[in-house]
Amino acid sequence: MDEYMQAALEEAKKGLACGGIPIGSVLVLDGKIVGRGHNQRVQKGSVVLHSEMDCLENAGRLKAVDYKRSVLYTTLSPCDMCSGAVLLYGIPKVVIGENATFKGPEEYLKSNGVELVVVEAGSANSSWKNSSKKIKTCGMKILENDAMAFFFQDCCPVTPLDWTLTK
Numbered sequence: 001m002d003e004y005m006q007a008a009l010e011e012a013k014k015g016l017a018c019g020g021i022p023i024g025s026v027l028v029l030d031g032k033i034v035g036r037g038h039n040q041r042v043q044k045g046s047v048v049l050h051s052e053m054d055c056l057e058n059a060g061r062l063k064a065v066d067y068k069r070s071v072l073y074t075t076l077s078p079c080d081m082c083s084g085a086v087l088l089y090g091i092p093k094v095v096i097g098e099n100a101t102f103k104g105p106e107e108y109l110k111s112n113g114v115e116l117v118v119v120e121a122g123s124a125n126s127s128w129k130n131s132s133k134k135i136k137t138c139g140m141k142i143l144e145n146d147a148m149a150f151f152f153q154d155c156c157p158v159t160p161l162d163w164t165l166t167k
């Protein structure tokens with residue numbers, strides 16, 4: 001795993017440590033990380049701050065020419081909204097940690113000329129599953145499994161059985 005995906009994974013872990021959904025992203029421009037973020041749905045009660053959106057927000061406003069030579073690293077396949085942001089800002093390349101837990105509209109991105117690299121199916125996912133099941137969070141206790149169940153509440157009409165809420 002390269003340093004950028006490692007940084008995205010660190011963001012995912014940061015989110016998990018605060019009771020959030022463990023998905024992280026970084027935006028890289030000319031080899032430098034210019035934005036980092038993690039899913040903030042639980043922490044901020046946000047409906048738009050997926051890790052990719054949080055990352056883009058934290059990167060601040062870049063010039064159009066900068067987006068067009070940047071690379072977005074994200075631990076999980078981007079959803080419709082985040083894929084839309086990739087297209088809107090003309091980000092030409094997305095590196096995805098894994099797409100086994102959830103797979104967004106990857107074909108749509110590809111058909112619009114976005115280069116996709118999937119690092120290792122199941123890689124980020126297994127690191128989540130291998131970490132402690134019960135974690136201490138900022139003010140509340142949540143099962144790791146529940147964090148992903150929250151994610152699916154937003155993104156899928158039917159939560160996959162693996163990630164059903166346990167409480």
Ligand SMILES: [Zn+2]
Pocket residue numbers: 050051052078079080081082083
């Ligand atoms: Zn998203």
